[in-house]
Amino acid sequence: MGDYPSIEDHGLIGDLQTAALVDTNGTIDWFCAPRFDSPSIFGALLDAEGGGFCRIRPVTDDFVTRQLYLPDTAILVTRFMTEDGVGEVVDFMPVLGSEATDQHRLVRMLRVVRGTMAFEGEIQPRFDYGRTAHEIRAGEDGTGVIFTAGDQSLTVHRVGDPVLHGTERAGTIERVGQGIRITGSLNAGETTGIVLDTGGAAPQRISPAEVEALLLGTSRYWKDWTSRSTYRGRWREMVERSAITLKLMTYAPTGALVAAPTAGLPEQVGGERNWDYRYTWVRDASFSVYALLGLGYTEEAAAFGVWLMDRIHESVRDRSGRLDIMYRVDGSSDLVEESLEHWDGYKGSRPVRIGNGAADQLQLDIFGEAMDSIFLADSNGLEVANVAWRNMAAMLDWVCDNWNQPEEGIWETRGGQKPFTYGRVMCWIALDRGIRLAQSRGRPAPIARWQEQRDAIYEQIMAKSWDADRGAFVQYEGTDVLDASLLRMPLMGLIAPMDPMWLSTLRAMDAELVSDSLVYRYNPSASPDGLRGSEGTFTMCSFWYVDALARSGRLEEAELTFEKMLTYANHLGLYSEEIGLTGEQLGNFPQAFSHLALISAAMNLDAQLDHGPGLVSPVLDLARRAAKERDGGPSWRLGGTSG
Structure with missing residues (x-):
């Protein structure tokens, strides 16, 4: 087994159609193209020997690294400090438009800012998760190389002209195994690097001025985008970084948000809890509407609304109103799960799965999350088209007929279906929001039913999900297991945050699920989920806990818990799905759920600190506040291409 960086030792770059991870040693060890859910070209994060990588680093092993994002952007800088000098690798992907394309560009600009640095770069692609062999063809006059594997390709363009330093030539290329190595040295003020292109372009020499222009254009895009945020609260830096991260995980051609840009990163190192998260969950993406609207990103919220309406239309047409829980970013639902048996997995965490077998599960909560996001969008002036309303009404009729059946639940357990409380809570939300929309907009609906x-x-819920002996709402009727998903009960308005039944439930969670500021989603030993091993605390649940504390009058605890949670971010402000016993990041990285929950917790905690607990009502205040602050903004129609 080769060496693996820690999960948290990575930054994320992307072009709004795919993304790459760069570790603190200047290695791209995860990159899929042309989409998030496409086969990998670099996958060393899941197999250090056979996964493929692109590395730029000093020749010496005696160096210190630091990473940062250029302010207000998704441009990542990895700094190398050696005895002879200081160099930087500036990594970014020029942002693409809303048209899907196979042509993606990854820029790796190397510059020395002090002294001299001898460097080496190595590019070892492995196409189709390392399953497809490739050919290498050099360009003319050392301009670069092109790797081809069937209809896939990766072109390496050289940046700048060769520069002589004594007998060394900056940018000498040699063949190494199935890849290439570039070596040389630079003095302070000199720039070189490589540009990686997918899509079959011929190798060429790119001037430093061209790369600088790409850098300026990419920086301008991100600065313009972040300037649109209306958030003015206490934690602007962390909220902004989370917003940029969510934008990086959004597929621009459809507006769909992937749960994470990675697959196979373990919830327990060495264990089997390893999943492919490069897809769009209805649940996760619906939560994004709250965060996006709260930050003022109406266009992004509307784009997802259109995507969601199309999925609802398909569900009514094909399945009488039952939504799938997840889809590919283009809306297709072919997510057959398979294992990459030839890959070792991250630090031996096997199997490495691609696709996702949970796609066919019944998870009743998604209907509530979908309807709540539509209701919130409607409250912000995002008009629901007539055909879209009819589709939603058909979906709610399906909920009426099916809410009282066992399901797999929000955590996608593989231990059998149960009558999960959270699923019932969100079915209540689905119908409640549908009723409100019908009444407020005068839309036809069987409201009495x-x-x-x-x-x-x-x-x-009140009769069967309440355990009087425990003094708490439980995971499902007939058990005494607690479940952190129920932290959303007061946040969604099903129960008042000061209700004695809720306060008692929160105290029970304090005692059993909370470890310092960190929250476990449930106790696997008490509620078997069909999988071996354990897992870390769930970052999203920890931020839900912050919100629940604040709404329940425990403001000082909420603020301290939130501040503690910020210390668990990585050096760039990014979070994976879970946090381990010693603070390490676990699971796919970065995780949309984690950053969505951070944004929501920050916005809601701001409101509570400004106005006091209980003065801000759940769900609607954000929408009302945003609606009042809009100054003649655009009106959007949530109808989708199907209606």
Whole structure:
């Protein structure tokens, strides 16, 4: 087994159609193209020997590295400090438009800012998760090389003219195994580097001025985008970084948000809890509407709304209103799960899975999250088209008929279906939001039936999901297991945050699920989920806990818990899915859920600190505040291409 960097020792760059991870030693060890969910070209993060990588670093082993993002951008700088000088690798991907393309560009600009630095770069692509062999063809006059594997290709362009320093030539290329190595040295003020292109371009020499222009254009895009944020709260730097990270995980041609840009990173190192997260979960993406609207990004919220409406239309057409829980970024649902048996997995964490077998699960909560996001969008002036409303009404009729059946639940357990409380809570939300939309907009709907079923769900939750002996709402009826997903009960308005039943539930979670500021989603030993091993605390749940504390009158605890959570971010302000016992990041990285929850917790905690607990009502205040602050902004129609 080769050497693996820590999961948290990475930064993310991207062009809004795909993304790459760069570790603190200047290695790109994860890159898929042409989309997030395409086969990998660099995958050393999941197999150090056979996964493929692109590395730029000093020749000496005696160096110190630091990483940072250029302010307000997704441009990543890895700094190398040696005895002879200081060099920087500036990594970025020029942002693409909304048209899907196979042509993606990854720029790696190397410059020395002090002294002299001898460097080496090595490019070892491995196409199709290392399953497809490739050919190498050199360009004319040392301009670069092109790797081809079937209909896939990767072109390496040289940046700048060769520069002589004594007998060394900056940028000498040699063949190494299935890849190439570039070596040389630079003095302070000199720039070189490489540009990687997918899509079959011929190798060419690119001038430093051209690279500088690409850098300036990419910087301008991100600065313009971040300047649109309306957030003026206490934690602007962390909220902005989370917003940029979410934007990097959004597929611009459709507006779909992937759960993470990676696959196979383990929830327990060496264990089997390793999943492919490069897809769009209805749940995760629906949560993004709250965060995006709260930050003023109406266009992005509307784009996802159109994507979601198309999925609802398809569900009504093909399945009488039952949504799938996840889709590919283009809206297709072919997510057959398979294992890459030839890969070792991150630090031996096997199997390495691509695709996702949970795609066919029944998870009832997604209907509530979808309807809540639509309701919130509507409250912000994003008009729901007539055909889209009819599709939603058909979906809610399906909920009326099916809310009371066992399911796999929000955590996608593989231990059998259960009548999960959270699924019932969110079915209540789905019907409640549908009723409100019908009444406020005068839309046709069987409101009496929806109200009857909504109230039946409420009564069942209060009667069967409440455990009087524990003094808490539990994971599902008939068990005494606690579940952190229920932290959303007061946040969504099903129960008042000061209700004695809720305060008692929160105290039970304090005692059993909370470790310092960190929150476990449930206890796997008490609630078997069909998988071996354990897992870390769930970052999203920890931020939900912050919000629940604040709304329940425990403001000082909430603020301290939030500040503690910020210390668990990596050096760039990024979070994976989980946090381990010693503070290490676990699971796919970075995780959209984690950053969505951070943004929501920051916005809601700001409001509570400004106005006091209980003065800000759940769900609607953000929308109302944003609506009041809009100054003649655009009106969007949430109808999708299907209606």
